[in-house]
Amino acid sequence: MSKLVIIENTVVRQDAFGRYCLNDLHRAAVAQGKATESQRPSVFLRSEGISTFAQKVSEASQSASVNIIKGGLESGSWAVEIIAIRYAAWIDPAFEVQVYERFRDSIKSNNGVLVEKVQAGLAMILQAGTTYRPFWSTWLDEKATVIAWYAGYIASLRYFCQRSPKTDPLFS
Incomplete structure (x- = not known):
């Protein structure tokens, strides 16, 4: 990994x-x-x-x-x-x-820290806008944006599913 x-x-x-x-x-x-x-x-x-x-x-x-x-x-x-x-x-x-x-x-890190994954998704989106891509692969920009969003969404689901309503101040 x-x-x-x-x-x-x-x-x-x-x-x-x-x-x-x-x-x-x-x-x-x-x-x-x-x-x-x-x-x-x-x-x-x-x-x-x-x-x-x-x-x-x-x-x-x-x-x-x-x-x-x-x-x-x-x-x-x-x-x-x-x-x-x-x-x-x-x-x-x-x-x-x-x-x-x-x-x-x-x-x-515990390969599940939400902040890093969101930062990575944002960095990928920013990088996709500045990285040169050949004319035949412009569709990759759209795919990268969707994948970055989806990865952030999955990371947030994992993050919040691991939290306990009894011990976490976020739920109080």
Whole structure:
């Protein structure tokens, strides 16, 4: 199950193997004014020492630590958590602290916190309006909005179904 990570109203996506999208981290850093176009993930992954580091992480975990996808809806640079944090440190030390705290918070949370899910839904809606989409996939905007609304609705149902009228001050 993927962990929900939101930085500066940007949802940091995860692939099926738990790798984080470094392009989403870059987008969040640019939104905060902490990164420039010269600090894109492709530049980071080609920088000195990073390829060796990624190779050692892959060997230790016996799985690919970095995956680069060119083209399609899931295009971008995807990396495991330790490399994502190292990328954040390469951008800016303050951004590294922020990313580390968000990753840590996502692990600590009880994957049912309503506020985070609503924030994620809003961030997805905002991001859908600013993300470039090819002309043939404009219908995805409508689907993303409906899915975000539905996810927030389901999250709120789960949240309120878990509450007890006897002990919860919300019901008094």
